[in-house]
Amino acid sequence: MSEKLLNEQIIGQIQEVFANLKDPVQVLFFGNEKDCEYCDDTRQLVEEVTAISDKLHLDIYDIERDAEMAKKYRVDKTPGIVIAGRKDEQIHDYGIRYAGIPSGHEFSSLIHDLVTVSNGDSGLSQETRNYLKTLDKPVLLQVFVTPT
Amino acid sequence: MVEAMEFQELSNRHRVSGVPQTSINDGAGTVVGAVPESQLLAEIARVAGAAKA
Numbered sequence: 681m682s683e684k685l686l687n688e689q690i691i692g693q694i695q696e697v698f699a700n701l702k703d704p705v706q707v708l709f710f711g712n713e714k715d716c717e718y719c720d721d722t723r724q725l726v727e728e729v730t731a732i733s734d735k736l737h738l739d740i741y742d743i744e745r746d747a748e749m750a751k752k753y754r755v756d757k758t759p760g761i762v763i764a765g766r767k768d769e770q771i772h773d774y775g776i777r778y779a780g781i782p783s784g785h786e787f788s789s790l791i792h793d794l795v796t797v798s799n800g801d802s803g804l805s806q807e808t809r810n811y812l813k814t815l816d817k818p819v820l821l822q823v824f825v826t827p828t
Numbered sequence: 829m830v831e832a833m834e835f836q837e838l839s840n841r842h843r844v845s846g847v848p849q850t851s852i853n854d855g856a857g858t859v860v861g862a863v864p865e866s867q868l869l870a871e872i873a874r875v876a877g878a879a880k881a
């Protein structure tokens with residue numbers, strides 16, 4: 681077994697945050713056996729994180745072998761992560777995607793997004809919510825980040 | 829979230845100069861930095877139109 685990415689101290693901190701989880705969350709990981717430098721580490725990271733709470737469910741896919749799932753969830757980059765809600769055994773897709781490894785600063789984004797999806801509350805202001813409801817077409821937001 | 833170092837071609841296409849940088853509808857709009865919610869919303873509204881914010 682390979683070495684853990686998360687140490688006891690970090691796991692303890694995440695456990696405290698995850699104590700507030702409400703509804704189950706479904707995480708979908710998409711890897712690629714070819715030409716994917718960060719797939720193994722990302723997969724291990726989401727495996728370790730989702731193991732911390734019973735409310736977090738993880739399914740592992742390969743972008744080529746599971747091309748239909750990748751298409752269904754519009755994942756075209758690896759490592760790719762989908763963070764979705766899970767209610768009554770159904771997956772509720774809120775459109776949240778990660779392309780690349782969520783390390784460094786982005787590790788806290790990952791933890792934060794898991795909590796946000798579980799609690800079903802974006803934290804956005806009422807004004808923002810009112811506006812977003814008026815959108816008649818999907819809007820793509822791509823937030824470019826670096827791990828440091 | 830797009831990790832810019834891993835997807836450099838995409839980052840170059842979106843002219844990512846600093847992070848975070850948010851691209852709206854594949855480059856139709858751009859927000860550089862971690863801006864307040866209202867500012868991001870204004871750019872979304874500019875690109876996507878629809879009702880006033």
